[in-house]
Amino acid sequence: MGVVAAGAAMAGDSLSVRAAMMRESLQKSQTITDDVVSILGSFDHRLSALETAMRPTQIRTHSIRKAHENIDRTLKAAEVILAQFDLSRQAEAKILRGPHEDLESYLEAIDQLRRNIRFFSSNKGLKSSDGVLGHANSLLSKAISKLEDEFKQLLKSYRDTRSSVLEESLHKLGVEKLSKDDVQKMQWEILEAKIGNWIHYMRIAVKLLFAGERKVCDQMFEGFDSLGDQCFAEVTRSSVLVLLSFGEAIANSKRSPEKLFVLLDMYEIMRELHSEIETIFVGKACAEIRESASSLTKRLAQTAKKTFGDFEEAVERDATKTAVSDGTVHPLTSYVINYVKFLFDYQSTLKQLFKEFENGDEGGSQLASVTMQIMQALQTNLDGKSKQYRDPALTHLFLMNNIHYMVRSVRRSEAKDLLGDDWVQRHRRIVQQHANQYKRNGWGKILQCLTIQSLSSSGGSSVAGDGGNSSGVSRAIVKDRFKTFNMQFEELHQKQSQWTVPDTELRESLRLAVAEVLLPAYRSFIKRYGPLVENGKNPQKYIRYTAEDLERMLGEFFEGKNVNEPKR
Structure with missing residues (x-):
């Protein structure tokens, strides 16, 4: 117990000592703090004095810094301006050389010059900007003028x-x-x-x-x-x-x-x-x-x-003297018809052509009208040419041949559709009329020799010694009639075998038409009056031909033979 108390007393003494030491330390710290505060207060006073003393220097330093900044900006602006001047000089050099050497560089120089003009236009505060702009614009005008000249040359x-x-x-x-x-x-x-x-x-x-x-x-x-x-x-x-x-x-x-x-x-x-x-x-x-x-x-x-x-x-006024002595198709006819046929190869063109000149009128009707006028002009001319023949039979044969050629050609071509069936039928009738006129003029006289009426009106009554017959016709008159017939037929044969009907069908038709009139009349005449001659002397002198001979000889008509050509 005593030992414990003694221990406690010793511990209390130690704490007291430590506490005393801490108080002493705190007092020293306070003293130091007061000294530091005093010193800091002195510094603050000195700093304020120093700041006051330094303020003019700071102002000058700021001004110098601003001046440097302005100088830098000015130098940079000057560099930009100088660069523009340099670019302008380069562009001017290229422009003065002209575009013919290097057109691409020349065009780049013009573009650069335009950029320079825009630059100086936006910086007109520069003293030299007006002069520079004037020079640049003048140079640009010259550059464009040179470029235009070069372009014109190109x-x-x-x-x-x-x-x-x-x-x-x-x-x-x-x-x-x-x-x-x-x-x-x-x-x-x-x-x-x-x-x-x-x-x-x-x-x-x-x-x-x-x-x-x-x-x-x-x-x-x-x-x-x-x-x-x-x-x-x-x-x-x-x-x-x-x-x-x-x-x-x-x-x-x-x-x-x-x-x-x-x-x-x-x-x-x-x-x-x-x-x-x-x-x-x-x-x-x-x-x-x-x-x-x-x-x-x-x-x-x-x-x-x-x-x-x-x-x-x-066509209407054609006055060619081309001889068509055989009555065949005249060269004018074939020329005109071929001409018209060729025209129909251009039918659509001609219709268009006439349509251009005939307001509101269809070209087809105009073409038909003109074609008909040409055909009529040809007929008028042929009528005039036919009058050159002395023999009326040949006149009609000529017209028959030519108009038949016109009709046949029209029927076989596109002209038929244009001229129409009426035109074709009308002209076919004209062909027939001329064929009839040919027969009347060419064979009327010889057929008259074979008619009984002509014998009866010849006078000359029958006498026994003259070999008369029941008809009261004398042998002499019959002989004379046979002689006349022979002479006329031979003359017709010689002449008309030189004439020509070029169309085969028409030629055969015409021969048949003549044969249908001539042969029956001849047979009838021989049958009635032949015995008067056959019973006398030399009957073959008068009855030279049989009906078959005449038919064969008719087959030689319209062949266009030469006079000296031998008979078949």
Whole structure:
């Protein structure tokens, strides 16, 4: 117990000591703190004094920093300006060299110059900006002017080159530059061939050459339609002119019937190419070319129509002295009919042509009317030519042959649909009328020899010694009648075997018509009066022919034999 108490007392003493030491330490810390506070207070006072002393220096430093910043900005702005000047000088050097050396660099220089102008325009505060802008704008104007000159040169070069290529292409095809005088002096066969070639050339030129050139131009000037049209017009003008001028020379040359068909051929090709010409030569710049083509088409139509009219007049007034001694188809008839038949190969073209000149009228009716007028003109001319024959029988044979040729040709061609069945039937009746007139004029006299009435009216009563018969007709009169018949028939045979009926069917029909009248009359005459001669001397001197002989000899009529040609 005592030991525990002693221990406790010792512990209490130790704590007291420690507490005393802590108080002493705290007192020292307070003293130090007070000293530090005193020192810090002194520092604060000194710092305030220092700050007051440093304030002017800080202001000067700030001003210097601002000045440096301004100098930097100014230098940078100056660098930009100097760079623009440098770029301007570079652009000016390229521009002064011109675009022909390096077009791409030249265009870049112009773009740079424009950027420089925009820069100085937005920085007009600069003292030199006005002068710089004036110089730059002047230089830009010169640059654009040079560029325009260069472009014009390029365009000219393009036009000249392409124009030459086109002209050379036409020349290789065979196209020639021919004037109206050249055309007038040319022989028809040569001119006809050249017209055929021209039609071929026109088709190739429009469909291939000009169409191809239009594609090239459209690609070259894409987005610049007006300029492309102008360039295309200038490239093609001379070539088009060469082709159209030949057409104009033909259209304006002296008219003649044989030119009608080539005129229609030329008119056809111009109408065929019309839509393509309008499409290829589009635009205001090509208006003159389109108008020239259209003018040629109209001129060809007018000349063709006038030539058609001239043909009708020429047919009616034809005064050719071509001998048709055998009464066959006259060359004029075959010429006119062939002409009309050829015209019907151009029926649709002719209808179109007449439609252009007859407002509101169908071309078909006009074509039918003109064709009928040509046929009537031919008949009028043939009537005049038929009067050249002294023998009326040959006159009618001639008209029969020619009108029959007209009818047959019409029936076998498209003209029948145009002229109509009425025309055909009317003219067939005319053919029959002339056949009847031929028989009446050619055989009336010889048939008169074989009539009983003519014997009875011849006078001469029968006497026993003269060998009379129950009819009271003397042998002498009968002999004389046989002699007359023989003489007349031989004369007809000699003459009419030289005449011609070229159509086989018509020839056989005419022979049959004569035989149907002649042979029965001859048989009847021989039967009645033959015995008077047969019972006398030399009966074969008077009765030379049997009916079969006459029939055989009739088969030689209308064959167009020469006088010296031997008999069959």
